[in-house]
Amino acid sequence: MLPVKNLDALLMQTYGPDFQIHDAEWKQLTDPGENFGSQILAITVNAKQSGKETTLNMVVKLPPRSQYLLDLFDSPITFKKELDFYSTVAPEFLKLQNESGIPQEALSVITPRFLGGRLGLRDPQCFDEQATIILENLKDDHYTTQDRILGLDKVHMDFAIGHLAKLHAITIGLKLKRPGFFERAVLPVLEYAVDEDAKDCVVDMVQKAHDDYKSMKEAESYLDRIERTLEYASRVTLTPKEPWTTLVHNDFWVNNMLFKYDESGKPINMKIVDFQLTVYDYGVQDLIFFLVSSSRKEVLDEHLDDMIDLYYDSFIKCLESLGVNTNIFPKSQFLQQLNQCAPVKFKQCIMMIQVIQAARGSVTETTDTADKDVFKGGINDENYKQKMLHVLSVFDRKGWLVK
Template identity: 35%
Template structure:
């Protein structure tokens, strides 16, 4: 497993906390359990630091995000590129979004703050942050658990209050990047589009075709899904083609935005009030960000992360909630909301819903897996990612497929 030493921590922390900082001691342990994270090695680090200028010491609770431990995962997640993309999100995109909100005098109750604090990052051992990461890449973030943020249960999913909170913040999040595009196009290009640079497809065409067949084999055993297999195969094959050739399904204006692409229950953490109601959320893991339709994030989140029955009972309400937060944010930014009607959002969903079929069905496998079924990071390969579906997967996949078909999206 990748690790950091005292010298690494000092080099990463000094640009943010001051060059006179010294690390007195630290402890490090694995942060996540199998199935909670795949694209990186996550460590919980407790650091005792001393400020030489005033000879004071204090402790920091950090999360270190390091490269994945195997060549398979390095290739699967295109780590040389995706680590750079995530670093740009924390060092540039976050800063410009916050600056825009400050310039518009957004009050505290409307201010969006979904990025965790970044204490330092590197792509290589060089002091300069480059465009390609190597095996020494690292990101130091605040440990949200120490700030009383909690993860949801990936197998159970999120209840209505949590889903409403995420959908509201997601509409706000997407709208801020659209506002940045409208109001500061050059800064948008230098930050958001830099973070959204295309990365290499994880598999070649033959490997993608084999993955589609593996996916279909798992769906064949789900009663009631067999009549949809041909449509699912076509959707998966279309997804494969668009991964290899982005021009086949380009983003559309005016909605095209900074899209997370992997916004599921384990890539967010919640804080709560005294009555245990969720009142805040942080989004995590910005390795896969792209410039594309924001509805892909919305659909992926709703179908992978809402508890069973929540999305089905509240589908239109949640779509309207997303739209309301999107246009309210654009109003606060002083942007014209004319092109962003509710009908144009529905048109956007119609255009891009099919492209999420393969994505959702693939990701439901690790989401629904029992902890005993999920291998350690070092043991993950294609066979383990396409293991025999369990009962939770069968229920959730069937609900997704039938709902998509009934809405005319499949």
């Protein structure tokens, strides 16, 4: 039985009132352990539109059923944020680029195409278990994900950093060029007050990571600074300053991007997904987490400063293409923000390693059944342990641990 009720009515949002589904096939799109924030289905429908037969392949997101995950992701709030982002904000990114005279072949189409959605079945504006977001199936257009445990090589890191910089720059361009629309339609999507249940879940995961460090002999010399950095991150609230504030994805890592390649295997495009945790903050928040969470060890060790420079240069270049005065975005301020934000970001980095480095097959719970013990990463898992230790060495080398 199709898990999505009234699918034809949702697709009518894009394909018109005469869209009729004949039959549909579906399957789970992600394995246990690959995605926790939602159920993700691949659905193929055979339908009739304007008298013609058509076949559509789509990805459908539904909320998780597990109460723990609903609390962890604050689903009633975050699902609405993501639905509003895809339906209202993402189309304006393209419109702004068109208005700025960027040629068709150079447009940044950052997200998959939105095909329909609702917050609930009983009331489209009230969250329930039938909250639905429908997107094009990127895998049909030969987009693929990379390996979360291995991480990204330099080519993929550079490519993704360029796209992340564009996401942040286009948001700022929209803010500066169309302030009325930005305040009315974009800022509400970026508001996010984490509820108490979600806070408790995060605290538990950070505490587990902290306890794991205490059990690692190799981390012994860092323990005082780990303690101070976590305490600092819990105590300090950074107030971002304009004009730098932008859409921060807040979950930008390997599993939330898909790449497309040419015949030689070179990446030629990518799409970013999962916009449920977006906030209004400094773009370097995304950059720090992405570099630490998703880069292969040798790339991070040899090219960290190069990748930071690449982000800033790509950010400025995109702003220039939108006709924005870039003198108000000096590099000195950017680097200052980077060093301010990194200690605060330490919590997310070590918390998420439990998810990113979870051994394949170690997580068998689905989004129906997952509870607080779902994340299995531990010091007996060598990948997890080495990644945790490497994060320490990177933060130490950059002076991002609080002394």
